[in-house]
Amino acid sequence: MDAIADFLATYSTTFAIVGINALLALSVWLTLYAGQLTLGNAAFMAIGAYTSALLGRHLGAPFPLALAAGAVAAAALAAPLGLTVFRLRGVYLAIPPKTELWHIYLSLAVVAYVLWRVQGSIAGRAWAAIREDEVAAASQGIAVRRYKLAAFVLGALLAAWAGGLSAHVTFSIDPNDFAFTKAVQILVFAVVGGIPNVLGPVLGATVFTALPELLRPFKDYRDIFQGAILLAVIIYLPRGIVTLAELRKTRRLAEIGAADVA
């Protein structure tokens, strides 16, 4: 037991970041599932982080309330405001740590479960239809704009939730944490993990957050390995690492040109 406790204590930040990245990947997954590409989720994450941190610090709001307020704020605010906010420099905040590991993993479990269930729901099928063919979906009477907006706003809400949690893990936030690179990174988690299945983004976030840690012994060459692995995945596993188990089938599908969903 002690060994496990030690292990958890040593790597608790890594575990926390894995969980948060998985949540972020799911937030992008939601919009991708509806056939939209968004690079705005890093901004919504920033809004969630700043709102909850500021509320907690200046108004002494209880943690759950601060988190929820952050998520609501992100859902309500338009992307351009977010884009402006996350490029500001030098606004550096220190925050008392409040997030515990179970907060993150409980959120992750709930979100993953809900999204998994959503796939079979009316909304989920509407999103899939829009992704495959917007015009056809509209002709079937699906309110395309409303569903697309819903996917975007829900994605923003999730990203902000993850942002709020992360602000209280790392003890501090800095606008540069949410720059363009972060937006692309979140996208990488989701796409490389795999869009067909909610497990994909979780797996993608886990692998690509843990990879730098695992490659620590080769630290000089770490980015080179990571780049090579990323390239190999995107070329040889078109539907993401979640499909590693069914590689041969994927190859066959790829040959007839039916493999790409994202």
Added chain:
Amino acid sequence: MFEQLYNAIFIGSIYALFAVGFALVFSVLDILNLAHPTVFMLGAFAALFAIATLGLPWWLAVPIAFVATGLFGILLDRIAFAPLRRRGAPPLSAMISSLAVTLAVVRVVELRYGGDFITFPAGTVPSFLIHVGGATLEGVRLAIIGLSIALMLVLTYLVRGTALGREIRALAENPRAARILGIDVERAIAATFFISSGLGGLAGVLLAFAYNSLDSRMGLPLELRAFTVMVVGGMGSLPGAVIGAYLLGLGEVASLVYLPAELRDAFAFGLLFLVLIARPQGLLGQRPADRI
């Protein structure tokens, strides 16, 4: 005032050289090449290698950097894009594979040169001042402005007036039809990448010369600007990219004069946002035909 305008045209020229290459690849292949900022950085380092290691003069380092980054562009296509193209993968995959190449290449450069700012060896980079009226201007920037405009005219002629340009335009219009018409599609794509990356690399050398400074991450600030420029000008439109680049350069310099420096990026985003609302297809872009 005159000096501000001069600097705006200078930085606009750098943005334009960078963005036309970015837009060229987008217009021909519909992919956002996220390795373009890396090519920009490689151009500067190729020149540093030619000057500091091979001992060559700066005027030889410039064409060397152009050819080296052009060849790197072809290699980039073979490694990161060609396998995806054969499979008919979605454009998103190409964004990620170019990102993977960036990750590795930036690190390779850092292994050799470290991650800090570097300057060229003393006296190897041209530097002179010119006096116009009451203003003192850096002459190198004038040369860069001239060279950039000349290169963009050459590019226009290449795309509009030559057989290769016709092939590239046919490819942009419809790859399948281009292939049926007997165009060697892979050769045209290789040429596209050579031109795009060569210009991107050249922009890198020129900026590094003007500031006498280079580092492994110098391309990053240009990534978002190239996006902005392309959206403002119209996705994939080359003249649009040039106009967008100069507008952004002017706007940034103006915002530096009237606003605090931290808001320089905010200006780019504000411009992006306004254009997306007022004219989603960009200044010179064509409105996509309504599909319904």
